[in-house]
Amino acid sequence: MVKLDFGKANGLIPAIAQDHKTGEVLMLAYMNEASFNETLKSGKATYYSRSRDSLWKKGETSGHVQHVKEIRVDCDLDTVLLKVDQVGDAACHKGYRSCFYSKVVEGELTIAESKIFDPKEVYK
Amino acid sequence: MVKLDFGKANGLIPAIAQDHKTGEVLMLAYMNEASFNETLKSGKATYYSRSRDSLWKKGETSGHVQHVKEIRVDCDLDTVLLKVDQVGDAACHKGYRSCFYSKVVEGELTIAESKIFDPKEVYK
Numbered sequence: 001m002v003k004l005d006f007g008k009a010n011g012l013i014p015a016i017a018q019d020h021k022t023g024e025v026l027m028l029a030y031m032n033e034a035s036f037n038e039t040l041k042s043g044k045a046t047y048y049s050r051s052r053d054s055l056w057k058k059g060e061t062s063g064h065v066q067h068v069k070e071i072r073v074d075c076d077l078d079t080v081l082l083k084v085d086q087v088g089d090a091a092c093h094k095g096y097r098s099c100f101y102s103k104v105v106e107g108e109l110t111i112a113e114s115k116i117f118d119p120k121e122v123y124k
Numbered sequence: 125m126v127k128l129d130f131g132k133a134n135g136l137i138p139a140i141a142q143d144h145k146t147g148e149v150l151m152l153a154y155m156n157e158a159s160f161n162e163t164l165k166s167g168k169a170t171y172y173s174r175s176r177d178s179l180w181k182k183g184e185t186s187g188h189v190q191h192v193k194e195i196r197v198d199c200d201l202d203t204v205l206l207k208v209d210q211v212g213d214a215a216c217h218k219g220y221r222s223c224f225y226s227k228v229v230e231g232e233l234t235i236a237e238s239k240i241f242d243p244k245e246v247y248k
Contacts, residue, residue, distance in 0.1 A: 001231050008174070014138045014152060023147025028138060028203045040231065050132070072149075072224035073233060075216055079152045081224045092199055100196035100205045107125050107164065109197060 002040075005078040006033050013078050017045060017091060020069040020083035026091035027099040029056070031080060043068050045082055062122045064088040090116040093123070126164075129202040130157050137202050141169060141215060144193040144207035150215035151223040153180070155204060167192050169206055186246045188212040214240040217247070 006013060012030040019026060029047035031039070035055055038046040045066035049056040059065030066084035073080055092099040094115075101113040130137060136154040143150060153171035155163070159179055162170040169190035173180040183189030190208035197204055216223040218239075225237040 002228055002233055009133065016140055016149060016152065018147075018149055023142075025140060025142055025149065025205055028140065028198065040228070071228040072236070073226045073228065074152065074223040075218050075220070075225070076223075079223075081149055094199050096199070099198040099200075099203075101199070102197045104126055104164070104195040104197065109126055112196070 002073065003077070004033070004036060004073065004080070005076065008078055012048060012050070013080060015045075015047060015080040015082060017066055017082045017084050017086075020085055024098055025100060026066075026084070026086060026097070029058075036080065039068060039082070040071070045084060059087060062088070062093070064090055064122075066091070088117070093119060095119045095122075126197065127201070128157070128160060128197065128204070129200065132202055136172060136174070137204060139169075139171060139204040139206060141190055141206045141208050141210075144209055148222055149224060150190075150208070150210060150221070153182075160204065163192060163206070164195070169208055183211060186212070186217070188214055188246075190215070212241070217243060219243045219246075 011032050015031045016028050017026045032048045035046045035048045045058045047056045065087045068082050070083040090097050095117045096113050097116055102109045103112040135156050139155045140152050141150045156172045159170045159172045169182045171180045189211045192206050194207040214221050219241045220237050221240055226233045227236040
């Protein structure tokens with residue numbers, strides 16, 4: 001079994017979700033050991049919500065599940081990279097494909113992508 | 125000025141470095157406010173080393189500097205995505221292009237990439 005290093009930051013490690021076809025970085029969330037094991041078992045990205053303090057099955061409310069195609073682990077065994085197939089094309093709860101829709105231009109943030117869905121329609 | 129949320133995890137936020145041409149995820153490290161500001165100012169990726177507890181100018185020892193082509197910030201303002209030009213083609217101190225050279229296959233880690241340099245030759 002893969003043993004990751006959950007000891008550095010209160011049992012949590014960052015997990016990056018990347019589109020397995022385009023290479024686009026969709027989001028970063030956190031995993032504890034239980035969520036990593038659940039991701040391995042289910043084949044669907046499962047994180048740990050720091051704000052809700054509980055396991056977070058991505059897409060449970062929105063339907064925007066991430067099917068895991070490949071799992072990479074970094075050299076220090078303390079970061080996970082998931083290559084995923086993003087259902088609904090949008091990973092961000094604000095309606096964008098990627099959570100990284102803001103770009104720094106001359107020291108200020110500008111929105112660099114278009115919304116794919118209206119959050120009010122998806123999270124009722 | 126861009127104001128990020130450094131308040132959630134002891135003043136540090138994760139920063140992902142991605143090859144600006146290929147989309148390959150090269151590494152994940154951490155930034156405090158000073159390292160983010162230094163990255164903006166210098167145009168070179170500057171992190172915060174948790175193990176050395178100090179500012180970390182990536183490539184200072186190895187020469188494997190990361191020239192920042194674009195900076196993205198996520199929807200919660202607590203993660204940075206750097207699109208970089210990786211000098212020397214290798215980001216990982218173990219000699220691989222990406223720190224994510226290990227792949228999970230049937231519950232075990234296997235090395236999925238080849239080394240680009242010999243760490244003993246670079247870090248003397």
